[in-house]
Amino acid sequence: MGTAAGGAAATTQNRRVREAVTTARRVVVKIGSSSLTTATGGLDDERLDALVDALGARTPGDLSGSERPGGREVVLVSSGAIAAGLAPLGLSRRPRDLATQQAAASVGQGLLIGRYAAAFARHGRTVGQVLLTVDDVTRRAHYRNAYRTLRKLLDLGAVPIVNENDTVATEEIRFGDNDRLAALVAALVDADLLVLLSDVDALWTGDPARPGSRRIAEVRDETDLAGVDIGGSGRSGVGTGGMVTKVEAARIATGFGIPVVLTSAAQAVAALGGEPVGTYFHPSPRRPAARLFWLAHATSPRGRLHLDPGAVAAVVGRRKSLLPAGITAVDGAFTAGDPVDLVDTSGAPVARGLVNYDAIELPGLLGRSTSDLAAALGPAYEREVVHRDDLVLL
Ligand SMILES: Nc1ncnc2c1ncn2[C@@H]1O[C@H](COP(=O)(O)OP(=O)(O)O)[C@@H](O)[C@H]1O
Ligand SMILES: N[C@@H](CCC(=O)OP(=O)(O)O)C(=O)O
Numbered sequence: 149m150g151t152a153a154g155g156a157a158a159t160t161q162n163r164r165v166r167e168a169v170t171t172a173r174r175v176v177v178k179i180g181s182s183s184l185t186t187a188t189g190g191l192d193d194e195r196l197d198a199l200v201d202a203l204g205a206r207t208p209g210d211l212s213g214s215e216r217p218g219g220r221e222v223v224l225v226s227s228g229a230i231a232a233g234l235a236p237l238g239l240s241r242r243p244r245d246l247a248t249q250q251a252a253a254s255v256g257q258g259l260l261i262g263r264y265a266a267a268f269a270r271h272g273r274t275v276g277q278v279l280l281t282v283d284d285v286t287r288r289a290h291y292r293n294a295y296r297t298l299r300k301l302l303d304l305g306a307v308p309i310v311n312e313n314d315t316v317a318t319e320e321i322r323f324g325d326n327d328r329l330a331a332l333v334a335a336l337v338d339a340d341l342l343v344l345l346s347d348v349d350a351l352w353t354g355d356p357a358r359p360g361s362r363r364i365a366e367v368r369d370e371t372d373l374a375g376v377d378i379g380g381s382g383r384s385g386v387g388t389g390g391m392v393t394k395v396e397a398a399r400i401a402t403g404f405g406i407p408v409v410l411t412s413a414a415q416a417v418a419a420l421g422g423e424p425v426g427t428y429f430h431p432s433p434r435r436p437a438a439r440l441f442w443l444a445h446a447t448s449p450r451g452r453l454h455l456d457p458g459a460v461a462a463v464v465g466r467r468k469s470l471l472p473a474g475i476t477a478v479d480g481a482f483t484a485g486d487p488v489d490l491v492d493t494s495g496a497p498v499a500r501g502l503v504n505y506d507a508i509e510l511p512g513l514l515g516r517s518t519s520d521l522a523a524a525l526g527p528a529y530e531r532e533v534v535h536r537d538d539l540v541l542l
Contacts, residue, residue, distance in 0.1 A: 166422035168407045172341035174221040178330035182347040183413035184228040190235040200267035202416035221302045225310045225330040232256030253314035264309055276301040279313035285442045298337050327397035335404045335441050342401045342408045343419055344394050349412040351427040355379055366428040398429040400445050407431045440540040447487040451480020451507055460492045463499055469532035472513040482507045499541050501534035
């Protein structure tokens, strides 16, 4: 979120909001389960069609003659697989256990993408299904691959429809909610705008159903969130994170320099047209390297490497790779390629990185120089424990 605009007049603010939205060329739109399902569960075809119509509608941001919906490149991040799979499996509400959620997602994802394919076809558009796990956006080769696929789909004029790959994601590595996934996809494709659509029209100062709650029109920085009661999921019972994960997603995207509009699916056309509906989160100017951005926000560490003060100074102060000589202890049962936290002598995490060794190999290497290790064990042991290209400071 950007710096406070002081006492700027509301009209000036609204004009700026409209411009950031209407000039956005690449937009990631996220729709939650609660906006795609009927009160009795199951996919709500009417609402899904309305969303697709909104994405196909021409807005003030259109480039005349463009073949793309709204004159823009659109990536849709859609939840709803689990919700869509409930009725066909005879389940009356969202299951708590992972295996049943995954079975429901397996059934529901096919139905969901089938509905989208039919709805977009009415606008002459082709859709492409992209299912992602956390690993796909943290490991370098997978990340490049995910980026290339999304880029190619956009170049070919298709609408990528992204969801978490629920059927294979394990409890530990799961996003669980699609709000953060959408923010990270926005960073991945270098979007100009992220639109989060839910069943509520904006972020409110507290539960919208509570008397006295007010809509928050814009969030310029954390001070605008002070005192806001950011609650969990709404009454639909099919959403997951409530406002907590939406505000977190807004923090991630704005931290990457991407503005965010949070509003209801019913106001999608107005929001995409730059009208001052919903809540607008101002972006900060900083744009860190996208892949490392994912590492900080999308991963959970699988272990901890304890650094001596010299290693902390090298990694944090001089942005060097981490070598075995600077590590005093290792926790966790990770394998090479996993994310781990680098902690200082007080145990506080200072950086996160992708480790180049299995946990089991490291104790025999600690405190030793790379030349000593190479001489004793072979050239493979000359490698860094964490390469600086795979490190992000926390
Ligand atoms: N401060 C708040 N402002 C707006 N909505 C809130 C707030 N706190 C909690 N909520 C709830 O968050 C719900 C939206 O989240 P969720 O049910 O997870 O939807 P989705 O499926 O769209 O992700 C709203 O229905 C609302 O009841
Ligand atoms: N991947 C899951 C999304 C989880 C979920 O419910 O997310 P959301 O409705 O956005 O809070 C699904 O498709 O059901």
